[in-house]
Amino acid sequence: MCSASVSMYDRSYVKLDGQLRNIHYENDIHYTLQMCEWLLKLVGVWPLVNSHTRSKLQQVLSIVLMSTCFSSILFIVLPSFHYIFFVEKNTDMKVKLIGPFSFCFSSVIKYCYLGTKGHFFKRCIQHVRKDWKTVHDPNYRTIMLKYATVSRKLITVCASFLYSGVLLFHTVMQFLSKEKNAENNTFRPLAYPGYDSFLDTQSSPTYEIMFSVHCFTGMIMCSITMLAYSLAATFVTHICGQIQIQIARLHDLVESKLRKDLEPDLLSVIVHDHAEILRFSRNVEEALREVFFAQIIEATMNMCLLEYYCIMAWRNNDVVTVMTCATLLISFTFNVFIFCYVGEILSEQCRQIGEYSYKIRWYNLPAKNACDLILLISVSQYPPKLTAGKIIELSLDTFSSVTKTSLVYLNLLQTLTDW
Template sequence: MHLSMEDETDRRPRNQHYEKDIAYVTKYSKWILRSIGIWPAMLEGVARFLPKFAIGLSNFVLLFAIVPCILHITFEEKDTIARLKLCGLLSFCCTSLMKYWALTLRKPRIMDCIEQVWTDWNQVQLHEDREMMLKYGRVGRNLAFVCIVFMYTGGTIYHSILQYAIGTFVDEHNRTIKPLVYPTYSTLYDVQSSPIYELVYALHCMCGYVMYSITAGACGLAALFATHACGQIDIVMSRLNDLVHGERNKATSNPNARLIEIVEHHLRILRFSATVETVLQEVCFLEFIGSTFMICLLEYYCITDWEQSNTISLTTYMMLLVSLTFNIFILCYIGELLMEKSSSVALSCFMTDWFHLPTKMIHGLILIIAVSNNPAKISAGRIADLSLSTFGGVIKSSLAYLSFLRTTIM
């Protein structure tokens, strides 16, 4: 992918390894998001319709699982405990669908952020700057990988091993009932007849892949953008430390020119961070609300399965609980990292040998400190800032809801 905003002269990379570096830091997020049509791609001919086809297919398989499940819970399921378990499954599906719609709506902004990432990697000049960017890029890549492993492992167990453990059984009408991942409304079609059962099961597995890809992809995207911003902030801080003596960047001998360059770079990071927050605010809000509810339900499922000595079901729900808990933890950790790193610019300004600078330049540093007092952040719908304290609030809220739920059901 090339940046449309640049002319042919600017496209020549200053960092000769920038394509390899970008491929390294975006590998997992790009693969996941491209499979569901969210990652921007410069395709020609018939291939340019592939992202739209992927978006349409993903919406279809999600709705194919959600709508019959709603009808089944409303009109057919009478058992309270079974309804509660199905409500947890349905809430995860609906949350995933809404997150997918939010990502689809924000796709142009996502492309702007990716182009900015490409530009920054292209324009990096010093080896030390590239190493700092790679350090944070490696953090984002590892976070995305761990999230993918947890989500797909839990999802695979739920869609395969748990269904195999349930197995076929004979109902009161002497009919052999084969298990389904998501319940269906019997009035729509006879799901137990072949090949309808095989087709429905395949579509349910596709739905699971899309849901876990949405969750893992959104987390990977947040990790990619936030860690990239942190790497850029580290570059700004290194330039601030070199502002007075200019030993690091000998091409610019004038301290005033170095300050202008620092301010421009800092403002570019702040604009990028603001765009990232706009891109992720709906997704993070849905993740924030959905995780609180889902963690509570999964804790309840684990307790009931423990009491019933249902080992396979307990293991499955434990894996899903760990996956969702770790996912919201990653988002909160990313938000904490971005806030901490962006606020540390003020300390770097103070720690420079500012007393050797002219008065006007000192005033410029004071303005940078003032701007840094309002650090970049990732918010959940501009209601709550994602941080480690927010993660603690999610866990405490889920435990409070669990206590209320057990009191109500018991």
């Protein structure tokens, strides 16, 4: 085999000469992790997952940011909980308030898990960095860049719907909704109730401060939710890129035999890297499974409530509320689809190793090498899976079940409120 191909496969060569094989690795890593890094820094979790953080100032800033974010969410959750379950007696109003409250409560849970799972995220990010540093063949780098671009596009679409929907809810909907204006034109609305018992929220500057805090907290909760999506999309698409590289190597395995320059250690390198991919997949699942579970439960509930809000607003001819709730409904539906889609594509891509091990012209390989492919075929029969709390397997079937369940809950909710 030509020397370029040998160095392409031999990862130990990279370690021995102490040189990085991908001279563009810094730009590639930045391109892959840029959106995750933005969100991690915004919610103060970046120093917990970045092994290169050594500055005391960054660590102190992280603590301040995490304390601010957590306190601002609790500032909404605690008064809203008291108001919904102990003060408000009207059933319709309770239903209307439970949706925003569930989003806030779920954000607290996800934020706690994201903070406590920092060492798992650090391990996953280090693995991504290592893969970018050691990739040498330009064709393989192109494959990785292709899947990095896919993850960025998925994150961008998710963010555009979620941020716009939450921003509309906290600002435009509060002032232009017919329901808000029908009660009292002098009343200045807030997105979350429960402060009247200890604050005069209608006076200035109290109202302006509360309104700003609610908008700020809404963006923080969006960022927490988007952080889970971005991590899942980035890690899974990176795994898909690595799988495609192994498939390309399997094809090269046969071509090298036809050229009579078969490298004895080539198959062992493929098996080794495949084992690394499976280990990375397990780390990703272990890091995100609790967040996945919280997100699936939240999405099922909120999809049901948003469908109900849209129906009620449509009956009242409230165009602003319909547009806001429809945007949020599309956002939650699309984001759950992304979670389930990345789970489906992870399992499907890992199965392809076994399929391509058989599809290649293995009969042109030496008998020993051909028999060794049985190992890859056997392992690929049990592909890694993303799960929500080790209870729900994330797949397109799960997305279908979540959608159907939200419609069932919608019918139940309409029956209860009408009754």
